Structures are given as structure tokens and as C-alpha cells.
Amino acid sequence: MSWLKNSTLAKKGITKPEGDVLVEKIPLRLKPEEEVLAREIQRESARVWNTVMTIHRLFWLRYGIWIDEAMMKEFLKGRFEVHSQDVQAIVETYYECWERTKKLHKEGHTEWRYPWRLKRYFTPTWKVTGITAEDGYLRLSNGWKKPPLKVKLPERLKGLKIKQVQLVWRRNGYWLHIAVVKPALEKVQGDIVAAADPGEVHALTLTDGKEALVISGGHLRSLHRLRNKTLRKFQKALSRCKKGSNRWRKLLEAKYRFLNWVEAQISHVEHAITKMAVDWCVERGMKKVYIGDPQGVRKQDCGRYHNQRMHQWDFGRLRDFLGYKLNRHGIALEQIKEGSTSGTCPVCGHYTKQSGRVFRCGNCGFSGVHRDVVGASGILDLAVNGRFTEGRDLPRKVVYLRPSVLAPVAKKCRKAAAA
Known part of the structure; x- marks a missing residue:
């Protein structure tokens, strides 16, 4: 969490929510048009990240000043085709990385680099104001320029308070990482x-x-052995195929x-x-x-x-x-x-x-x-x-x-x- 967010929450007197905030990871089965929308959201989020990084560096190189987080948020308001909370989350993520690297440099870890790489895709984030749960579906708003992303909620998450949602690409498909508030468990009274x-x-x-x-740990060891043996068979079959062919794609x-x-x-x-x-x-x-x-x-x-x-x-x-x-x-x-x-x-x-x-x-x-x-x-x-x-x-x-x-x-x- 960035310094600005910490100080703002402290001034407002906001404390941790009642219960425990846990992250549920859900694989998605999106339709072709939904996949196109998800990819566009990722690209637009990457454009936000690239813009924040470029402006932050440019002002330092040209004027010798670092733009703070609040000024960056104000400057980027209404300039991108994603939800405004997504833009704020990306700005907060950038400044969190930047502040952490600055702290590491002060401790002598100069091998760590400040954020520098331009991204083609970036993980979008929805906060509370961009999330609507109704009729067993999760509606993720993308501003007034794009249609919302609608996802069916699992039964175990219905009725729980949702704090944040991230759309993550993992290996060969999209996943939702949903931060939900679950009832707090009874604390142990022991010594x-x-x-x-x-x-x-x-x-x-x-x-x-x-x-x-x-x-x-025998079951874990057997699963690791199964993964190693099966991957060996896949890699051997893939090495005999031409990259990009139908057979290669099916094996992959x-x-x-x-x-x-x-x-x-x-x-x-x-x-x-x-x-x-x-x-x-x-x-x-x-x-x-x-x-x-x-x-x-x-x-x-x-x-x-x-x-x-x-x-x-x-x-x-x-x-x-x-x-x-x-x-x-x-x-x-x-x-x-x-x-x-x-x-x-x-x-x-x-x-x-x-x-x-x-x-x-x-x-x-x-x-x-x-x-x-x-x-x-x-x-x-x-x-x-x-x-x-x-x-x-x-x-x-x-x-x-x-x-x-x-x-x-x-x-x-x-x-x-x-x-």
C-alpha cells in the first residue's frame, strides 16, 4: 500500500473491516466477445502504467522534480477508457514499487531497478465502486466508453462482501482474484x-x-513425480512438431x-x-x-x-x-x-x-x-x-x-x- 493511501486512511479513521479479507481465485470460461473485451481492458491498463512511468521519469529528467501520487491521479483523471478506480489502483501500484525500490537503495541494495519496462498488457483492478453483485453475477464496470464485464459468481461467494477484483491472465486463460471479507474466527486463548x-x-x-x-508428504511427492513424467512426454512430443502447427497447438x-x-x-x-x-x-x-x-x-x-x-x-x-x-x-x-x-x-x-x-x-x-x-x-x-x-x-x-x-x-x- 502506498504512503498516500496509508495517510488518507489514517486521517479518515478507517480501520480494518470486520472479519478477514481473503483472496479467492476463480478460473473463467469467457465467450469470444468477452475475451476480446478482457484483452482490450488489459491493453488500456498497460497504457495507463506506461503513461505514469513516462511522466514520472520525464519530469525528473527535465525539471528535476518528482510528481507525487495525488498530482498524478489528478492529471490522469478521465483520460483512459477504463474505470477511474482502475487508473487509481495502477498509479498506487506504481508508486508502491517506486517507494519500495527507493527504500532498498537507501539500505544498500542498489541492484534493484526502479520501474522501467513498458508493458503490453497489465492486470486491471476493480475497487468497490466499480463492482456490482446482483442475481448471482459479478458486474465489473469499465467506465462509460466500454461495456461491463459480467461474470457468474460461485455459490460459496454469494452474499459475501467483495473488496477488490483483479483480472489475471494465467498460462492459457483468465482468472479472477476476488478479495472477500469472511467472518472472523474465534481467537485462541492459550499460552x-x-x-x-x-x-x-x-x-x-x-x-x-x-x-x-x-x-x-507422500501425496505431494507423487503429484510432483506425475507432473515431471507427464511434462517429459509433452516436451518430447512438442519437440517433434513444427512450432505453430495444428498438432503443436493441440499439444500445447x-x-x-x-x-x-x-x-x-x-x-x-x-x-x-x-x-x-x-x-x-x-x-x-x-x-x-x-x-x-x-x-x-x-x-x-x-x-x-x-x-x-x-x-x-x-x-x-x-x-x-x-x-x-x-x-x-x-x-x-x-x-x-x-x-x-x-x-x-x-x-x-x-x-x-x-x-x-x-x-x-x-x-x-x-x-x-x-x-x-x-x-x-x-x-x-x-x-x-x-x-x-x-x-x-x-x-x-x-x-x-x-x-x-x-x-x-x-x-x-x-x-x-x-x-
Whole structure:
């Protein structure tokens, strides 16, 4: 959010809306004439971005002054064939990027560049005044010079307050990103601290010192393998076709359809994993969860196939999902370094490089505990005590679970079940 928007909201006394603002992503199936309209809106939005960037730079080069955000909005008013709120949103986005880059330069990160690239398409944004929800449809106004874009709303979004809508092109089609206000969840009233150890084999391991939960990542690994194998077949077939031919276009469309499907499956499993972790934390009244940062594993060269698994491991997205879900319950998530946590013995404190799933100490011979449980316990020890404590107690109860994934049901099956 730009400085102008922050200061304006503060002066008006506007606070956060009641409830939680979440973004719902919806794929669109537009008619040919609707696709033409969407493309024209994107082009006009790009023209707004290019104009803002050009004017901002030109005034500095010619007169040595930077035009502020309010003056830019006033100058561009009524000059483009999109909704006025879209123009304001683009101006705010530009100044937000510019201010962030300026701050990074002051901190010494001079490799970051100010906005400079001219765009052919740009993501349009509709605010509250340009959005109308009626009869199960979402009407997105484009000013008086262009017809509105009308989209059918899913059942789960009907009746919810919509704060903002963006039209996004993703891979081979348009998507709507809708910011909606959902009812706030009850905050957890507890004082327990827990730790989470993310992993590629076991997606998350959580412990509060007394109990531990190990959530399997096998389903995620199988989806990644399926994506790799299928993409290899598509790329091999595409390499034998002439670019632009009918066969090439059909293969490319099939490839995109598969990628959309498999990525939706991966996202669903990640949501299921984090939902199980959040439920576990809420039941035990957690107030804070420490999660390990495994960023260093990607810098290690452990062979072609292992490196591929590490680079496809979406621990950052899993952490983001876990963070916003915990935050809705009033539980804080803090990231700390997890170096040596899975290999340091909880009994003698000696570090041993592990090769299996069961922890084995090369110094005192301690073993019999899952190494991810030892890792989560080590993260909790570092977070609470600032060091590894010798002779610490490990969780007495360890539960192993697989994420409960909902399978899609065909229309015929649903009708038969209803009958």
C-alpha cells in the first residue's frame, strides 16, 4: 500500500473491516466477445502504467522534480477508457514499487531497478465502486466508453462482501482474484508454544514438547513425480512438431490443461496439510508456533534427482498457507534457522549426520525416535532456550497422519447419491 493511501486512511479513521479479507481465485470460461473485451481492458491498463512511468521519469529528467501520487491521479483523471478506480489502483501500484525500490537503495541494495519496462498488457483492478453483485453475477464496470464485464459468481461467494477484483491472465486463460471479507474466527486463548519442522518426505512435524504430529508428504511427492513424467512426454512430443502447427497447438493446449489440473491438486493437498496442522494447534491452545527455515538445503549439491526434489519442494508456499490460517485464530508464526536440529542428539548434544528416517546418535548410541520429531524438538529448544539442551525430554506421544484429500465427484454420482 502506498504512503498516500496509508495517510488518507489514517486521517479518515478507517480501520480494518470486520472479519478477514481473503483472496479467492476463480478460473473463467469467457465467450469470444468477452475475451476480446478482457484483452482490450488489459491493453488500456498497460497504457495507463506506461503513461505514469513516462511522466514520472520525464519530469525528473527535465525539471528535476518528482510528481507525487495525488498530482498524478489528478492529471490522469478521465483520460483512459477504463474505470477511474482502475487508473487509481495502477498509479498506487506504481508508486508502491517506486517507494519500495527507493527504500532498498537507501539500505544498500542498489541492484534493484526502479520501474522501467513498458508493458503490453497489465492486470486491471476493480475497487468497490466499480463492482456490482446482483442475481448471482459479478458486474465489473469499465467506465462509460466500454461495456461491463459480467461474470457468474460461485455459490460459496454469494452474499459475501467483495473488496477488490483483479483480472489475471494465467498460462492459457483468465482468472479472477476476488478479495472477500469472511467472518472472523474465534481467537485462541492459550499460552503454549510449539515448533514445526517442514520436510520433503514428511510435510510438517509439529510438537509442543509433550506430543508430536507427523503429517505425511507422500501425496505431494507423487503429484510432483506425475507432473515431471507427464511434462517429459509433452516436451518430447512438442519437440517433434513444427512450432505453430495444428498438432503443436493441440499439444500445447493439452499440456496447459494438465498443468492447471495438477497444480490445483497440489494446492488442495497443501491446504489439507496446513488445515490439519492448524486444527492441532487450536485444540492445544497454542499462542505461538516456531517454524524452521530449510533454505540452506537448496544450496547443497546431492545429485540430479535429489536436487530436483529439493527445488520443487514448495516449503515457502506451505509456510504462507500455515501463517495466514494460524493468524486467523490469533496464533503467531515465527521463522527461525533450523541448522543441525535434525542431527543433534537430545541426550548428549553430539551432532551426527543422519541417513535414515530413525534418528541414530554416533556418540552415545541413542536411537528409536523419528528424526523429524527430534528436529521439531530441536527447533523448539532453540526458540525457547536459545541453544540445544542436553538430556531434554522428547514427546511421549507421536501421531502419524496423512492429509485427508477430497476427491472430485461426478455429476451422475451426485445425482445417484441424492436419489
